[in-house]
Amino acid sequence: MNKLEIFKNGIGKENPIFAQQVGMCATLAITTSLLNGFGMGIAVIAVLTGSNIVISLLRKLIPDEVRIPAFVIIIAAFTTIIDLLMHAYTFPLYQALGVFIPLIVVNCIILARAESFAFKNGVVDSIIDGLGMGVGYTIAMVVLSSVREILGNGTIAGINILPEAYEPMMIMVQPPGSFIALGLLIGLVNYLSRRKKA
Amino acid sequence: MKNNFVRLAGVLFIISAISAGSLAWLNDFTKDRIEQNDLSASMSPEVIQAVAPGANTFVPFDDAALVESIKAENAKFVDLLTIVDGSGNAMGTVVQTLTPTPGYGGDMELYVGIDKDGKFTGMSVIAHSETSGLGTRTTEPDFWSQFVGKDASAEVASYDAISGVTKSSVSFVSAVNNAVSIYSQYLK
Numbered sequence: 001m002n003k004l005e006i007f008k009n010g011i012g013k014e015n016p017i018f019a020q021q022v023g024m025c026a027t028l029a030i031t032t033s034l035l036n037g038f039g040m041g042i043a044v045i046a047v048l049t050g051s052n053i054v055i056s057l058l059r060k061l062i063p064d065e066v067r068i069p070a071f072v073i074i075i076a077a078f079t080t081i082i083d084l085l086m087h088a089y090t091f092p093l094y095q096a097l098g099v100f101i102p103l104i105v106v107n108c109i110i111l112a113r114a115e116s117f118a119f120k121n122g123v124v125d126s127i128i129d130g131l132g133m134g135v136g137y138t139i140a141m142v143v144l145s146s147v148r149e150i151l152g153n154g155t156i157a158g159i160n161i162l163p164e165a166y167e168p169m170m171i172m173v174q175p176p177g178s179f180i181a182l183g184l185l186i187g188l189v190n191y192l193s194r195r196k197k198a
Numbered sequence: 199m200k201n202n203f204v205r206l207a208g209v210l211f212i213i214s215a216i217s218a219g220s221l222a223w224l225n226d227f228t229k230d231r232i233e234q235n236d237l238s239a240s241m242s243p244e245v246i247q248a249v250a251p252g253a254n255t256f257v258p259f260d261d262a263a264l265v266e267s268i269k270a271e272n273a274k275f276v277d278l279l280t281i282v283d284g285s286g287n288a289m290g291t292v293v294q295t296l297t298p299t300p301g302y303g304g305d306m307e308l309y310v311g312i313d314k315d316g317k318f319t320g321m322s323v324i325a326h327s328e329t330s331g332l333g334t335r336t337t338e339p340d341f342w343s344q345f346v347g348k349d350a351s352a353e354v355a356s357y358d359a360i361s362g363v364t365k366s367s368v369s370f371v372s373a374v375n376n377a378v379s380i381y382s383q384y385l386k
Binding site for chain 2: 170174
């Protein structure tokens with residue numbers, strides 16, 4: 001697989017949300033507004049790329065038997081680093097994302113990429129894979145959170161865009177709305193990708 | 199076999215030690231900034247204007263012994279602050295309190311401003327773990343402005359909760375009522 005393909009893989013064919021459907025917990029919970037979705041995406045790109053680099057560097061030193069605990073330690077360390085850095089330098093975003101930053105630790109995308117890619121490939125490829133998967137995740141988060149914010153709140157990134165007469169569909173920013181929106185979006189993505197193939 | 203165990207444990211130990219070491223360093227590096235962020239967030243001009251319009255700043259309450267005795271009797275009480283205007287005159291009191299009824303993500307922490315006449319001047323949520331976009335709507339003036347100007351010695355019994363955000367609304371009001379009981383018991 002060449003480098004461009006590795007990158008595109010994460011955005012399209014193996015998109016973490018639309019295709020692999022991993023890491024749903026944070027995805028469903030956090031996508032109530034565009035800013036939250038985007039911020040979470042950026043945090044995931046940072047943790048994913050960082051842990052991919054370290055795991056791929058250490059892949060010959062980590063014995064197979066203990067690779068999962070080793071991954072978890074490395075991922076937890078990176079998540080804590082991002083948590084501290086955001087708390088110190090991007091405070092408003094930190095306040096908005098709150099409890100979801102520590103939860104990146106248990107986001108399956110990161111462990112999945114460590115296990116299925118970084119542990120078997122070189123550093124450069126792992127960085128590209130981390131960025132590709134992260135960008136794919138962020139795109140999906142942005143689309144999902146935009147749909148929910150527009151329909152559920154009548155705004156986009158906090159700016160009113162729909163006429164006063166529009167009565168926001170409260171359910172879209174509540175938990176059931178995230179399942180509805182995600183289901184419809186996955187359906188749409190599947191429909192479009194199948195039509196392209198045919 | 200025994201050697202293998204030592205090797206596995208050794209690798210994990212080294213990885214953990216390096217992780218812990220770098221986190222300790224980063225924690226030390228960011229500690230001051232984080233503390234400053236948390237402090238300025240609870241003392242930013244926006245917060246002060248929301249809690250007490252026209253005020254200049256909040257200063258620690260004069261009677262430290264009273265604060266200690268309220269703390270001993272009221273588990274959710276955090277602190278008292280005096281509201282000061284531009285020329286240093288006291289305008290009222292801020293009751294800093296947690297929520298006796300937890301919200302969706304645990305306790306919220308509120309500033310409840312009360313003026314000299316015993317009326318609510320405003321309030322602000324300074325720490326919470328409510329759901330972004332839902333529970334966080336209780337932190338906006340659209341919700342809490344309904345309490346402003348009300349008598350701070352009478353318990354809030356009826357109010358408009360935000361639809362779909364009942365738990366956070368109830369939690370918010372429980373903090374307001376805790377401020378009411380502290381005000382009527384100790385400050386009036």
